[in-house]
Amino acid sequence: MAAEEDVRMTEVTGPFRQVLFISAAGNIVCSWGRGEDGQLGHGDAEDRLRPTRLSALDGLDIISVTCGADHTTAYSLSRTEVGDFGRLGHGDFSDLFTPQPIKALHGLRIKQIACGDSHCLAVTMEGEVQSWGRNQNGQLGLGSTEDSLVPQKIQAFQGISIKMVAAGAEHTAAVSEEGALYGWGWGRYGNLGLGDRNDRLVPEKVSTLNGEKMNMVACGWRHTISVSDTGRLYTYGWSKYGQLGHGDFEDHLVPHKVESLADSFIKQIAGGWRHTMALTSDGKLYGWGWNKFGQVGVGDNADHCSPVLKVVQVSCGWRHTLAITEEKNVFSWGRGTNGQLGHGESADRNVPKIIEALSVDGSSGQQIESSKLDPLSGKTWVSPTERYAIVPDESGQTVHSGKGNGGDVSVPENDVKRIRIFYLD
Template identity: 35%
Template sequence: MENYDKMRVVGRGAYGTVHLCCRLSDKKLVIIKQIPVEQMTKEERQAALNEVKVLAMLHHINIIEYYENFLEDKALMIVMEYAQGGTLMDYLQSRNGNLLEEEEILNFFAQMVLSLQHVHSKQILHRDLKTQNILLDKKKEIVKIGDFGISKVLSSKSKAYTVVGTPCYISPELCEGKPYNQKSDIWALGCVLYELTSLKRAFEAANLPALILKIMRGTFSPISDQYSEELRSLILTMLHLDPARRPHINQIMACPIVVNALMNLHTDTGKVACVRVHRPLSSMPGSRGRTSARGMGSARDALSGKPRALSSVLAWGGGLSLPTRLPIPSQDTQVVQVATGRTQRAAVTKHGRLFVWEPVGVGGETALPGSVDSAHPTLVPRYLEGQAAVTIQHVACGDLFTACLTDRGILMTYGSGANGCLGHGNMNDVTQAKIVEALLGYEVVQVSCGASHVLAVTNEHEVFAWGRGDNGRLGLGNQDCMASPQPVAVSEDIRPCSVYCGVDCSVILTLDGTLLCCGNNRNNKLGLDEINADGALERLVEEVNVFAPLASAPINTLQVQGVAVGTSHAALLTVEGKCYTFGANQFGQLGYEKEPHDRRPGQVKALNSSKISAIACGDTFTVAVTDDGEIFSWGKSARGRLGRVDDEPGVPKKVAITGEDPFNISSLSCSHGNTLVAIRPVQRSGSPME
């Protein structure tokens, strides 16, 4: 809310609170609807998501304009246009029984028809048209339809069944529980038109059964004869009990009295082009946030050897030949998870804050991604602002984009939108974290980013994939790019719990410890070749477009605890803490010797004396962490990939960490040539520091 100033509460509804706010950038008054989605059920979240989705689809001068949404204070904030003239219901009540002139009625009605025609053209039902949801501008001349909270997007020729809407405006078919379509909106619009002519509702009763009876009979008071026969006839046809006999919205527009009103409307006000510019979302600004002076001072204290911080984050690779402590925002920052991409380094703290490290060049200016001006760039930690009351529990990095997940299962992404990898329905870049709206109705429990695609898994074991699709990496049965999350089809008896993305492939881990893989199987890096227990290759698989189980012995019989996927190889961790690797071995990244054309997976026997607790794969190297806090690396050593001076290829060797002994390892992440490790010092007594 740092971009807005709250002025007052202007309404409260079943789903949240409505605030009148001032947008600080241009002092424009806006409405912010605050919907506490974090505490809602899946169905309630879906309803909140629906309003955002529908508003974003509609662009019309007679529909309340949607500006943006963001997450704050455990709630979804929807920023919309403010109509200063209040509701049409308020206006009619202010008439004190004095009927409106027919010209004014038709002026209002023509604008409603235009807006509803736009809504229906998008295959959307409003489902709650009423005078309380029709707003006016300051001069009370321009009509704007709002409140699409229970609207429904229909597929072609489909009908809806759910009984929703305000009782006084629901159609007879709704009362009978029959399927309905756009004709129910026509009924509600007829009720509104009747109200314009009578200053009272067409159907009212002391209780709901009596109201339903009136609606089913189509019983309402006569319309004043001061209005033309054409207007009264139009109302009667719109309130016909048989929906098939009600006019379509285009037929209403063709009525002579409505055509005249439409012509007068355009003559009086001019035809306004419905073009809108979307402002960037402000739920979480990008990585140019400020770091407090106190926080930076504490980081320097930790680096200088003064009282130790609760956590340290070590980095190597990308020109850092040995493990190097990165500065953290403050001495009391406890890092619980780290993630690295081609250009990004990010961390999540124990208290749910997300921060990133930015490279700083000469003069303090942030270096551009890919800059090679300095072999050893200075990295500065910066909290992402705008996280008030939002608890981040997980972060994942792709190439030039980042995904972060809240403790309530809401996913947000920002960065480069190439290939649709942000999941926002387009390929636009986003500088500030934006909610992946298509998943707002689900509780996401884990997310993984590849170079240009993403997989997410929900608490109900559903998997969604989006982004770049070649090589079949999305597991959707094709190679198409997807700009919004798509459900991945898996058998009903399979219960995914974790997902992992490689550069051009994807992996699902199930609750029973089995793996499903899709994408590029070059060098059998996904273990999809059919290799029997004797090591004989029965079928070679280069690529699959849907998720398939492991087929290579011996890994196809193992119970898996975790997996890591590099550019040309992969590693899996068994529940017993053993490490197996497979794929290309040109640089010794598998941790053992084998013939160049041998596609069989093998165990990293050099680590048999240790129990492995975590593994990660970079482009041409592998890193493993043991239960007792030791770190081993092997593979290509160029540009500090292994974090050790000894660069003997293909041999797992310990990475020496100085000044932090003993310690626990909180998180490990590798990507391309970079490695990040979060460690937590342990007191000499052996109990973790608090």
């Protein structure tokens, strides 16, 4: 890497099992971790155990990146990954292994993007919201449960300027410029904050905040986190593993203040699959919830709520966590099975470890490899639909359906699992 290139971290995002970061200048994007669906953007379906420069985005002045379950999106709006349910926004179900512009968003000035399990949203500078992808529970907010192959404007926000959106697995939340909080999509665990367990097909305003205006919102898999203008932290939804931080394991159907952090001013929040992280204005990082792989980062595998590092930014994956310190060092911890911790190995870690390749106290980007895709090589990759088989449940039954997935087999969430097929030459 050339000496004049600025590789200091400006943003890191690590939902699910892949991680991306952007350099301070916006001219370098690196990705690592799980890549079997092409979500790393290197033109192949391989995992990366260390940060690897995403050459396809060189020179595009990338502002932000966001990860979904098996896909990635970035501005200037480019995106990569598997196309099930139209989540890539290109108007078809095609898989993509390198970033491609979303033509339907050309001409729109995007200020923020969010990715759920299989759906995506974009907020424009004018406060409008576009959504696309999977929509079986109404998470697109379009008034139906039909998947959308291209971005569509959420008409329910007509006359309402949206500040930001957040996406869970199958639900969505938003905060308006006026400080109102909204929820829609899958609501079984109260994660919409509307006082019940019902789904919503269009955004609905949360009315139980006692006049407090919200400033930001984030989503875990089935829980939601929000912060008020006064820095108070609220959580609601699923709490089987204590991820709401209220000292119990009870679901909450409306936002509840996290009393243990009532004296702290929260400046950033992140939701993992079953854990939550919060960063205070004085640089203390708190984590709680599911800690099987050490993703809370306090040296063991028990649930905790205690300071970890002096940090300036935090991001949660489904089972791992990343943080940037004041000294511009990058740390990661938790599940590492796909290399998503960036240490060149597949080991789990229950205490934070510095990612040498991205940190000032490490090699400062001097040892980052670039994508090695040769478009003239003729090399091809097995598509995701060919790399998986259906495993029946105990009764031996499976359900086959071509609806909404381009003719592929539809895998019932609770009945079957996907396994990877390894082809031997």
